[in-house]
Amino acid sequence: MLAFVTGATGFVGSHVAQALAEQGADLRLLVRPNSNKKNIKDLKADLVGGELRDPASLEKAIAGCEVVFHVAADYRLWVRDPEEMYRANVDGTRAILEAARRNRVRRVVYTSSVATMGFTSNGQPADEKSPVSFDNMIGPYKRSKFMAEQVAIEAARAGQDVVIVNPSTPVGERDIKPTPTGRIVVDFLKRKFPAYVDTGLNLVDVKQCALGHLAALEKGRSGQRYILGGENLTLKQILDKLAAITGLPSPSVRVPYVLALATGVVDELVTGRIRGREPRATIDAVRMGRKKMFVSSAKAERELGWKHVPVDDALRRAADWFRENGYA
Numbered sequence: 001m002l003a004f005v006t007g008a009t010g011f012v013g014s015h016v017a018q019a020l021a022e023q024g025a026d027l028r029l030l031v032r033p034n035s036n037k038k039n040i041k042d043l044k045a046d047l048v049g050g051e052l053r054d055p056a057s058l059e060k061a062i063a064g065c066e067v068v069f070h071v072a073a074d075y076r077l078w079v080r081d082p083e084e085m086y087r088a089n090v091d092g093t094r095a096i097l098e099a100a101r102r103n104r105v106r107r108v109v110y111t112s113s114v115a116t117m118g119f120t121s122n123g124q125p126a127d128e129k130s131p132v133s134f135d136n137m138i139g140p141y142k143r144s145k146f147m148a149e150q151v152a153i154e155a156a157r158a159g160q161d162v163v164i165v166n167p168s169t170p171v172g173e174r175d176i177k178p179t180p181t182g183r184i185v186v187d188f189l190k191r192k193f194p195a196y197v198d199t200g201l202n203l204v205d206v207k208q209c210a211l212g213h214l215a216a217l218e219k220g221r222s223g224q225r226y227i228l229g230g231e232n233l234t235l236k237q238i239l240d241k242l243a244a245i246t247g248l249p250s251p252s253v254r255v256p257y258v259l260a261l262a263t264g265v266v267d268e269l270v271t272g273r274i275r276g277r278e279p280r281a282t283i284d285a286v287r288m289g290r291k292k293m294f295v296s297s298a299k300a301e302r303e304l305g306w307k308h309v310p311v312d313d314a315l316r317r318a319a320d321w322f323r324e325n326g327y328a
Contacts, residue, residue, distance in 0.1 A: 004065040004105075006030045006052065006096065007072030011175045011182070012111065012167065014039035015210035016069050021045070023214065030061055030072070039174050052092025058099040065103065067217060070096045071111040073148075075141065075179055082140035089144035090151065097155045097162065107161045109216050110152040114168045114202065114227055114295050115142045123200070125232060125296040128166075128225045149225075156223030163220035165213055168229040168295055172206035172314040173321035184235075185318050188242045189328030195253040196235050200292030203238065204230035205314035208307075215304040230308040232294040238315075245316045 003020050007013030008029040017027055017040060027045035030052075031037065037047075050057030052072060062068060074088040093110065100108050118132030137143040149164060156162040175182035181201070187193055212228040220226060233241075236250075243250035300306035322328050 002026045005069045009035040013071035019210040055095045062099045068108045085140045090147045093148040112149045112166045116146045123292045125294040127296045161222045163216045164225045166227045168202035168204045170206040173317045195255045200234040202229045202295045203311040226300040229295045229297040231311045
């Protein structure tokens with residue numbers, strides 16, 4: 001089986017590519033000219049140059065492939081030009097699906113996110129049936145992923161074989177950028193977590209997440225969404241786990257929402273708008289944090305054989321990798 005993977009130089013994509021290789025698949029990986037190839041240096045794969053925003057390069061790259069894993073995404077909680085994110089996440093997904101259709105690819109597995117789910121303020125876990133609309137999406141990342149997911153769903157309705165996976169918050173090694181989640185670990189290691197806010201996330205081991213992608217290829221139903229989640233944890237519980245792993249102190253001061261929002265406003269203005277760098281705290285991130293992003297993976301358990309595992313080992317691997325690679 002020849003599998004085409006986008007985003008393989010990144011965090012989740014590199015693990016999907018590795019899992020495919022370990023199961024005997026031949027790999028063709030989309031690589032941008034300026035991509036850091038560190039995450040795929042040990043993989044035996046055909047590397048093809050191209051861009052999600054260049055349909056002609058995708059058409060050529062996908063030719064002859066049996067399956068496609070579209071993992072690539074612009075995952076940032078702040079961006080100076082939001083249109084960049086829409087072009088990558090929405091237009092890029094549309095271009096991948098069109099190239100796959102024209103090349104008669106057997107199945108596409110599209111990596112969405114639990115960011116597209118409908119979360120409530122009472123902390124009850126969301127699932128694939130939770131009511132949600134575009135108006136519930138906060139910030140360009142969530143909005144662009146919601147729109148891209150709709151593109152994938154419409155393609156499936158039109159007859160294309162497309163399965164959608166919704167990872168929660170992956171954690172583990174090779175978070176090369178790092179992602180906003182990885183920054184939690186890096187900031188903790190740098191002792192930049194003097195306080196915390198009352199929020200929560202579902203953390204999933206990135207290795208298990210990659211295996212969930214392969215299960216979706218084998219067992220998923222076209223047009224269906226599958227949450228790939230792990231443990232529902234408050235931010236304080238995550239920091240306590242990191243403290244137990246690293247021996248560093250966990251913060252004991254909780255910051256009120258209003259103060260956190262004010263910090264986000266100042267950081268986004270000074271760091272983002274004036275200095276032109278990505279701020280550590282953003283208004284959208286604080287607004288998202290008002291709802292705990294807890295999820296249920298029951299559907300994936302029933303249909304894909306998904307098994308979530310404790311996240312402690314993934315947090316330990318993440319901390320070790322960040323230290324070994326000079327992030328902290």
